[in-house]
Amino acid sequence: MLTRNEGFANLTAGYLFPEVARRRREYAAAHPDAKIISLGIGNTTEPLPKFIAKKMADYALGLATPEGYSGYGDEQGNTELRKKIAEVWYKGLADESEVFISDGAKCDIARIQTLFGRKVKIAVQDPAYPVYVDGSVIVGAAGKNNGTGYEGVTYMPCTPENDFFPELSVVEPNSLIYFCSPNNPTGAVATKEQLKKLVDFANKNGCIIIFDGAYREFIRDPSLPKTIFEIEGARTCAIEINSFSKPAGFTGVRLGWSIVPNDLKFADGTSVNRDWNRVMTTLFNGASNVVQAGGLACLEPEGLKAMKEVIDYYLENAALIKKTFEGENFKKAGAEVYFTGNSPYIWVQFPGLKSWDVFDTLLDKCRVVTTPGSGFGPAGESFIRISAFGHHADVEEACKRLSELAL
Numbered sequence: 001m002l003t004r005n006e007g008f009a010n011l012t013a014g015y016l017f018p019e020v021a022r023r024r025r026e027y028a029a030a031h032p033d034a035k036i037i038s039l040g041i042g043n044t045t046e047p048l049p050k051f052i053a054k055k056m057a058d059y060a061l062g063l064a065t066p067e068g069y070s071g072y073g074d075e076q077g078n079t080e081l082r083k084k085i086a087e088v089w090y091k092g093l094a095d096e097s098e099v100f101i102s103d104g105a106k107c108d109i110a111r112i113q114t115l116f117g118r119k120v121k122i123a124v125q126d127p128a129y130p131v132y133v134d135g136s137v138i139v140g141a142a143g144k145n146n147g148t149g150y151e152g153v154t155y156m157p158c159t160p161e162n163d164f165f166p167e168l169s170v171v172e173p174n175s176l177i178y179f180c181s182p183n184n185p186t187g188a189v190a191t192k193e194q195l196k197k198l199v200d201f202a203n204k205n206g207c208i209i210i211f212d213g214a215y216r217e218f219i220r221d222p223s224l225p226k227t228i229f230e231i232e233g234a235r236t237c238a239i240e241i242n243s244f245s246k247p248a249g250f251t252g253v254r255l256g257w258s259i260v261p262n263d264l265k266f267a268d269g270t271s272v273n274r275d276w277n278r279v280m281t282t283l284f285n286g287a288s289n290v291v292q293a294g295g296l297a298c299l300e301p302e303g304l305k306a307m308k309e310v311i312d313y314y315l316e317n318a319a320l321i322k323k324t325f326e327g328e329n330f331k332k333a334g335a336e337v338y339f340t341g342n343s344p345y346i347w348v349q350f351p352g353l354k355s356w357d358v359f360d361t362l363l364d365k366c367r368v369v370t371t372p373g374s375g376f377g378p379a380g381e382s383f384i385r386i387s388a389f390g391h392h393a394d395v396e397e398a399c400k401r402l403s404e405l406a407l
């Protein structure tokens with residue numbers, strides 16, 4: 001019989017969001033009349049802007065005509081879309097040859113690990129989007145969980161005490177550093193000065209940063225960097241991974257991209273971009289052509305305007321959620337709320353309590369699903385994350401229930 005990939009045996013828990021969904025299902029089965037509202041997974045809820053959906057529909061209909069039909073496209077993505085991303089979202093900070101179109105950021109994060117193999121050292125912000133660590137365990141770059149975390153992973157705590165920016169000196173030279181800003185789950189956005197520190201550290205210590213910018217369009221403070229390539233020196237130490245999921249509501253449609261600078265090199269001087277091209281042409285067959293037509297529509301002026309309106313809508317939810325958790329009942333319970341207005345996530349600490357216990361209380365007493373902070377890493381314990389994705393009416397109802405909760 002074949003031996004099981006030991007990475008799977010090393011994983012100590014199921015993937016966070018299916019586990020949250022399982023608990024919700026269990027609760028719903030036991031309380032069939034409960035109207036449960038999900039502020040858990042960051043899943044978009046608002047309809048696609050018509051302009052964008054129509055471009056996809058037109059493209060799909062074109063496929064039914066001899067002139068409009070096309071089969072496989074370039075694995076790296078439609079040239080026009082690559083060019084448009086470089087122009088609109090990077091404004092000359094990246095060249096189209098450095099843009100690779102994909103089926104989403106999570107898939108790119110998984111595939112990118114093939115570039116570095118199982119011997120690479122990993123450093124993650126703690127808490128962090130679980131794919132960085134779980135993906136590293138599956139490919140064998142991280143080992144067993146010794147109770148405080150996985151072997152081979154350096155956890156960089158990001159807490160209120162350090163303003164959610166980690167102490168970098170704990171990272172070993174030649175590590176792969178995962179860094180997410182605006183951060184999932186804390187909502188913190190690194191300033192230019194903070195990212196400069198990170199970039200300088202990486203260049204000095206032979207590290208490569210995987211910069212996850214999936215929430216960049218939620219940044220409303222113009223002084224905050226939307227891409228790591230705004231930082232001098234990033235082209236020799238960083239890869240950026242990004243997505244249309246959150247700005248365009250493409251969570252189900254699926255479209256993302258990565259930026260791998262031509263200046264980025266491995267220790268032997270070979271090009272990271274060239275190997276990434278090999279990965280994308282070998283392990284991927286290009287994003288759906290229909291969806292790429294939608295991506296192009298997003299980047300037209302009408303698409304950009306429509307995306308901004310949807311994000312404004314979610315940010316209004318976020319402001320209401322923040323206010324709710326700052327209410328008297330939560331204050332009395334010692335809750336601390338962290339939200340800067342530049343992300344769809346609100347991060348709330350309940351000092352002395354366990355995240356899953358808070359999750360259970362809010363589910364049981366308010367029928368509101370949140371995400372337990374401990375699921376994002378050891379430093380997330382005692383926190384919960386509340387997602388601002390949701391219809392206004394549902395968020396208002398959830399906030400009403402939460403504000404009436406006696407703690």
Ligand code: MLT
Pocket residue numbers: 040041042043106129184
């Ligand atoms: C989250 O809730 O953290 C994300 O939306 C999940 C995902 O994007 O995979």
